[in-house]
Amino acid sequence: MGSLALLAACGHSGGGAPGAEAPKKxxxxxxxxxxxxxxxxxxxxxxxxxxxxxxxxxxxxxxxxxxxxxxxxxxxxxxxxxxxxxxxxxxxxxxxxxxxxxxxxxxxxxDGNDGVVLKNAHSLADIKGRPVNLVELSVSQYLLARGLEKAGMKLSDVKIVNTSDADIVGAFASPQVNAVVTWNPQLSEVKKAPGASLVFDSSQIPNxxxxxxxxxxxxxxxxxxxxxxxxxxxxxxxxxxxxxxxxxxxxxxxxxxxxxxxxxxxxxxxxxxxxxxxxxxxxxxxxxxxxxxxxxxxxxxxxxxxxxxxxxxxxxxxxxxxxxxxxxxxxxxxxxxxxxxxxxxxxxxxx
The missing domain is CATH 3.40.190.10 (Periplasmic binding protein-like II)
Known part of the structure; x- marks a missing residue:
């Protein structure tokens, strides 16, 4: 599950307790x-x-x-x-x-609903230097960062290509795209592509x-x-x-x-x-x-x-x-x- 985080500026209204509001039904x-x-x-x-x-x-x-x-x-x-x-x-x-x-x-x-999928690869280490299609600033990017960290790499070891969740399956079907990070139901579709391997998923970072x-x-x-x-x-x-x-x-x-x-x-x-x-x-x-x-x-x-x-x-x-x-x-x-x-x-x- 993921999202592109679009947000307002950080507000700062001191105090540790929530503000007052009238009861309603x-x-x-x-x-x-x-x-x-x-x-x-x-x-x-x-x-x-x-x-x-x-x-x-x-x-x-x-x-x-x-x-x-x-x-x-x-x-x-x-x-x-x-x-x-x-x-x-x-x-x-x-x-x-x-x-x-x-x-x-x-x-x-x-617990596996989010994953990193590569073509013609055996492990996450094979991602180094590849462009990776994902929804930027989402839990997909977070998952990738955690996977890379566990494999001794950094986000700077790959090139992120911002791709909407609606377009990710189609992108992976094209020959030039060989690395994606996505969530279900798209994940189950990209895993079916010829030569696709799931090399890291969210079951490895519980909670x-x-x-x-x-x-x-x-x-x-x-x-x-x-x-x-x-x-x-x-x-x-x-x-x-x-x-x-x-x-x-x-x-x-x-x-x-x-x-x-x-x-x-x-x-x-x-x-x-x-x-x-x-x-x-x-x-x-x-x-x-x-x-x-x-x-x-x-x-x-x-x-x-x-x-x-x-x-x-x-x-x-x-x-x-x-x-x-x-x-x-x-x-x-x-x-x-x-x-x-x-x-x-x-x-x-x-x-």
Whole structure:
């Protein structure tokens, strides 16, 4: 899963607490097509969204945005109360743009959904000196940087050719392109090309390409019912979709349909998506030192690539708060918060 990070200038509005906002009853959450996010539209169609929203006296509407980056930009602009995104894009778009954002659900990590594919090669070492087609400044570039680092190389050892996700399969089909980095479903297509070899994938960097439900911290503070309902919706749907009975298969088939793919193809994508089906597992990650470590890698990459915006003077310009009390960056300018409160309530059966 990836995106091109388009962002506003880094905002700095001191203070460690989210701003005040009036309570409200109606909420809109944006989503786009990705294996790990299809449970959300399914939950709306199946009545699970309404069930939990009714329980807390609110209304939640899930809205599909066809362009992933546009969904994150709409959230950043205040047109959506929440959005599904990667943790990297949550940091580099809303948080870097000055919007105080809370991660309330750690949904999954890419466990092979993102990969580096070469023609006529046996290992990642063969990439040296090649032009590499990928979506620049996205998790694809992050994945490549991590792979090169593990292989003792740097991004300067290759030449990046910025290519949209819609064009990557066609590009790899041409004789002159022999290296791409992409995500599913495009990844499964490029791997089929003659002479193609998958030489590095996201299963080798667990929890680094992390997919989350992000909501406005101010909205959440004024409306904790939103966090409770979202956790209830997510974990009820998780319990259903992992069943291997008729109901589970029907749920996954509907998710496949919503994603524009077949049940078999969707099940194949789920195999390379490490979903946190249980709330307790997600809470464990949220409170772990591992989350701090991988987020530190992501923020350092993002700052080095200019993704914090022109006014960010250092990697510490944006504060990131964690449930274990740790803060990365400026504690007086926390703009991204990992808040496991509602996942914990789900784990404890207290929703």
């Amino acid at each position: 109606d909420f809109t959450i944006g989503w786009s097509i990705y294996a790990g996010w299809m449970p959300w539209p399914y939950a709306q169609e199946a009545g699970i969204v309404k069930k939990w929203a009714d329980k807390y006296g609110i209304t939640i509407k899930l809205v599909q945005v066809n362009d992933y980056v546009e969904s994150v930009n709409q959230y950043t602009a205040g047109k959506l109360d929440g959005v599904v995104a990667t943790s990297m894009d949550t940091l580099t778009i809303p948080a870097a743009g000055g919007k105080d954002t809370s991660v309330v659900i750690l949904g999954d990590y890419s 680094e390409i992390l997919d989350v439900m992000a909501v406005s911290s101010a909205t959440l503070k004024a409306n904790p019912a939103l966090g409770k309902a979202l956790a209830g919706i997510w974990y009820e749907t998780m319990a259903l979709m992992q069943k291997n009975d008729a109901a589970g298969r029907a749920a996954r088939a509907q998710m496949a349909h919503d994603a524009g793919t077949t049940p078999d193809a969707y099940d194949a994508q789920l195999k390379t998506t490490h979903l946190y089906y249980g709330a307790a597992d997600a809470v464990r990650l949220a409170k772990s030192g591992e989350l701090v470590t991988v987020t530190d890698r992501v923020r350092r990459f993002s700052f080095a690539r200019g993704l914090f915006g022109p006014s960010a003077t250092s990697v510490d310009s944006i504060g990131i708060g964690f449930a274990n009390g740790k803060t990365l960056g400026d504690a007086a300018n926390v703009k991204l918060r990992f808040d496991p409160t509602y996942m914990q309530m789900a784990a404890d059966g207290k929703l």
